Amino acid sequence: MDIKQLRYFRTVAEEGQVTKAAKKLHMAQPPLSQQIKLIEEELDLKLFDRHGRKLELTSAGEVLYQKAGQILNELEETIVEVKETHEGITGTLQIGSNKSCFSSLTGPLNQMRQQYPQLTYQLREGDTYFLAECIRRREIEMAVVRLPIERDEFELIPLSPEPYVLVTPAYWDVFPADTAEVEVEDLKGIPLMLLHRISGMGQFELIVDECRKHGFDPNVICECPDPTMLLSLVANGMGASIVPRSTLEAFFFSNIKSYEFRNADIEAEAAIIWHKDRYLTKASRRLLRLFEVNKTSLENPVIDHLFTVDKN
Structure with missing residues (x-):
């Protein structure tokens, strides 16, 4: 089983149909079906239950899907990290924000645009729960959100509270x-x-x-x-x-x-969050540095190790 086969398997699992998966992968259906069959034969396990054209993962298929996702995500992040050892800050910065937090993001983004004009951006808007899910699915790298949020999976820089x-x-x-x-x-x-x-x-x-x-x-x-x-x-x-x-x-x-x-004992709290176990691109680490330099964040020693990057 190789990386290409894992990608084929993951796409079929996510699409639920070989036809849709083949279209997404820009390949013909018969070769894709053959690759899935080869994986099942190699493992001597049934990975899908077939209900007409609809495919559903078996318990063994669920395990492989989770492991395949981890392997492919690690590979993609490793490729990015290796490329960034000699490249400057380029590519696309993927970031999310609550609408109620967006004003805290505009200043750092403007600075990023001035310093790195070759950088492009993909922005995602939603509530805290939605953006946390986007980070988990690796659709964005970080997000500016309203607190509270579960801390188990995320690192964060708290922003200054406001009334x-x-x-x-x-x-x-x-x-x-x-x-x-x-x-x-x-x-x-x-x-x-x-x-x-x-x-x-x-x-x-x-x-x-x-x-x-x-x-x-x-x-x-x-x-x-x-x-x-x-x-x-x-x-x-x-x-x-x-x-x-x-x-x-x-x-x-x-x-x-x-x-x-006059007498409200509450404040609105926000933070910029990212996943503990994900590699952050140079662009993301530089954005975090801008939050620190602009003093829009509170002191947080957990992020010190992120900023030992070169000046490229």
Whole structure:
């Protein structure tokens, strides 16, 4: 069994059909079927259960699929690492971001563009759970996300925490015209639309818990994972929302008004994360260095070893 056969097997497993896999691999179907048959004969094991054209992995096939993925990923990363021993910072930087964190990424990306104009970028947007999955699947190298996140698989650089702000339609007269700050208790009864992750815990739970600490349950009329959608709803008068300050600064809406909290004991926390067991390209390590140099991150000794790269 060789590397090419492992690639064939992985593609068939992911596509679930030889026909689709052959099309993706730009080859004819009969030779691909023959390669799968040769693998099964070599192992003397059945790797797929066949239901018409649909293929499903057997338990043995599942084991081989997991191991093949590890081998092929290691090979791809090894090729990149070897090439980077004599090449400069080129290629494509694959990175993700929550919409509510994107303003913290724009400065470092602009600096990267100025320093390495030959570098290209692939950006992925989503919530923290989605971007963590993208990193696990090696679709991106790192992401700027809202915390919390499970630390078992990831290294991270925490970014500076920031306050939450209340945003309301500009024409609301809930507060006096000259009001710049409010208290958490002022939220009682106000229809709120809050950011909520598709999966896992996040700032929704943080805000609800803060309200309960002040003696009331918030009047949540809408939950949504997209901050721009929430701000648009606020601008159109549906209700108020609570977002990190930088989110408000990143997306301009003319028909809303913002208020600081005097007595909220919560902050929005974010971090740039990457997988512990994955090789980081020179471009990724240089981006992390920019976060450090720009002092947008807190002290974190686990990343020191990443920055012993040359100046290419």
